[in-house]
Amino acid sequence: MELRTETVLASLEMSEVESDGGSSEGDEDYESLPAHASLGTHMTAGAVAGVLEHTVMYPVDSVKTRMQSLQPDPMAQYRSVYGALKRIVRTEGLLRPLRGLNITVLGAGPAHALYFACYERIKRSLSDVIQHGGNSHIANGVAGSVATVLHDAIMNPAEVVKQRMQMYNSPYRSLYDCVLTVSRKEGLGAFYRSYSTQLTMNIPFQAVHFITYEFMQEHFNPQRQYRPETHILSGAAAGAVSAAITTPLDVCKTLLNTQENVVLSSAHVSGHLSGMVNALRTVYRLGGVPAFFKGIRARVIYQMPSTAIAWSVYEFFKYFLTQQEPHIQELRRDAHKASPT
Numbered sequence: 551m552e553l554r555t556e557t558v559l560a561s562l563e564m565s566e567v568e569s570d571g572g573s574s575e576g577d578e579d580y581e582s583l584p585a586h587a588s589l590g591t592h593m594t595a596g597a598v599a600g601v602l603e604h605t606v607m608y609p610v611d612s613v614k615t616r617m618q619s620l621q622p623d624p625m626a627q628y629r630s631v632y633g634a635l636k637r638i639v640r641t642e643g644l645l646r647p648l649r650g651l652n653i654t655v656l657g658a659g660p661a662h663a664l665y666f667a668c669y670e671r672i673k674r675s676l677s678d679v680i681q682h683g684g685n686s687h688i689a690n691g692v693a694g695s696v697a698t699v700l701h702d703a704i705m706n707p708a709e710v711v712k713q714r715m716q717m718y719n720s721p722y723r724s725l726y727d728c729v730l731t732v733s734r735k736e737g738l739g740a741f742y743r744s745y746s747t748q749l750t751m752n753i754p755f756q757a758v759h760f761i762t763y764e765f766m767q768e769h770f771n772p773q774r775q776y777r778p779e780t781h782i783l784s785g786a787a788a789g790a791v792s793a794a795i796t797t798p799l800d801v802c803k804t805l806l807n808t809q810e811n812v813v814l815s816s817a818h819v820s821g822h823l824s825g826m827v828n829a830l831r832t833v834y835r836l837g838g839v840p841a842f843f844k845g846i847r848a849r850v851i852y853q854m855p856s857t858a859i860a861w862s863v864y865e866f867f868k869y870f871l872t873q874q875e876p877h878i879q880e881l882r883r884d885a886h887k888a889s890p891t
Contacts, residue, residue, distance in 0.1 A: 600662025789857025
């Protein structure tokens with residue numbers, strides 16, 4: 551996804567000038583985002599944003615998972631995201647890059663509903679204490695970290711199934727077959743084997759992500775109005791920065807989730823690999839420092855538009871649903887008055 555930075559920045563500068571001058575034509579088009587939307591609004595907007603975030607760029611996520619393999623099959627060695635997608639479609643079928651999407655959708659909705667609702671509530675509470683209601687980067691980082699714990703508790707099992715189905719020559723015929731086989735052979739604990747690593751990666755990821763997003767909003771949209779271009783730009787920047795910084799931990803998470811037999815045999819690991827320290831040691835032993843950055847380009851390409859989509863959709867639905875709340879309440883009052891006592 552390409553962003554015309556100069557055009558966006560120019561429009562942002564114009565909007566700031568207009569806002570400084572009091573009322574303007576732009577104020578008629580863009581209204582302030584709700585400062586205190588309801589919990590239901592946050593959860594609904596978050597669920598929609600999460601599903602779209604994970605589905606739109608899912609084929610790139612499939613490529614990222616394969617490119618992070620420490621010892622890939624000769625038929626699954628790729629030089630670029632586009633080249634990988636082209637080869638996968640040509641050799642494995644048109645729908646192969648979408649394998650595992652169903653479990654991702656099932657997990658993304660509730661996970662992101664809790665994620666955004668928790669973030670908004672904690673951010674507001676901490677900001678009231680630290681900055682007396684103003685924007686606090688400390689509050690943003692802490693809120694994002696706490697929200698991640700809830701999000702990953704739901705998404706981690708979905709990630710395990712998704713990544714095993716994304717791998718080249720995956721032995722699982724379906725979502726049900728994957729869940730059943732893993733639980734029988736490795737136990738239910740296998741679905742949370744990478745949870746500590748996931749949190750170790752996602753807590754700094756989300757802290758950087760939210761701090762970057764709020765910083766960009768503070769700079770380009772200080773009035774906190776609903777301006778789609780600022781949400782897209784801020785979301786893309788937040789996704790790119792946080793994705794690049796946490797790629798080494800994402801490589802370890804992929805290894806723990808997939809438990810690639812070839813890799814474990816080469817590293818002389820008997821049974822199943824568990825624990826972040828063991829994963830870090832195994833990655834370094836097999837590929838050195840460069841191995842920690844396998845798939846970084848695909849990860850950034852995936853995260854930039856995904857995060858831009860998530861924030862723009864979330865802010866839109868939060869704005870839209872809040873605008874509808876007075877009408878819904880009025881309809882409820884009318885219905886209550888009309889109902890027999």
